[in-house]
Amino acid sequence: MDSQMEWFSGELDKASSFDQALDILAQITADMGYTQVLYAYQRTARLADGEWVPLKLNVRNFPAGWERQWEAFGSHDPYYRACFETTLPFDWHDVQRREHLHPAQAKAWRYLADLGLGRGMTIPVHLPWGRFAVVSAIVDRTTSNWSHIKDATRDPMFHLTHLFHDTVRRNGFEDQVQVASCVRLSPRETECLQWAAAGKTSPEIARIIDRSVETVRLHLKNAFHKLGANNKGHAIGKAVQLGLVEPIDRH
Secondary structure, three states: HHHHHHHHHHOOOOOOOHHHHHHHHHHHHHHHHHOOOEEEEOOOOOOOOEEOOOOEEEEEEEEEEHHHOOOOOOHHOOOHHHHHOOOOOHHHHHHHHOOOOOOOHHHHHHHHHHHOOOOOEEEEEEEEHHHHEEEEEEOHHHHOOHHHHHHHHHHHHHHHHHHHHHHHOOOOOOOHHHHHOOOOHHHHHHHHHHHOOOOOOOHHHHHHHHHOOHHHHHHHHHHHHHHOOOOOOHHHHHHHHOOOOOOOHHO
16 A cells, blocks of 8 residues: 555655546546546535535536536535545436435436436545545446446555645645635625724724725625625625635734
8 A cells, every 4th residue: 555655645645736646546546446436625615604615517528518517516515515424436327326315416326327427436535724635536437347446445445645736735726726705705705895894983994995984884894795795794704615715813
């Protein structure tokens, strides 16, 4: 195992960007017998009010057009939710066979299965401060020996996943990873909310950005609405969790 991990590490160290690292991960997992692979990173998976933040999947070798309808299923992804029940690799079949699986989650995995992506292994990575990463390695319909691949690669995939995320972190690739958010603020809404997070009042923000107080209040009101927030403090808290604004103590 040590020599295998050294080889994995040496291969991943050749990457000069996140995309290159993901290409290398795809090649390593292909050598193990997998046909597709994905990686995702999220600053927070669930908000304080229990809302799930959709997971943006960075993939290799998925069928063309797969993402067009996946957006409707992303927040119901049963494999994503199962990640918060374990720290170990798990077989997709174990999730699919759950007796009380929510109908929306069943529709999500069946959508992928209809594309030929019904068998796979997911390895969650639980990180400090609520951050989360995950790798899933998948075999498509052309693969007949899933049981053998799964048993032979469970431990190597666990170590490879953690090594891959460490490569992303250590090389500063995190900012290159596409992430999803359940909220999209305009640049001006983000700017006003950022200044509010720094403790500025609406009149003070108006002077800083050279706009009227009424305009600032409108931007903040729109941001509160998009965030589903009841007040400024609630909005700032959710925006910080989602990585939309920086925490106050960084200013």
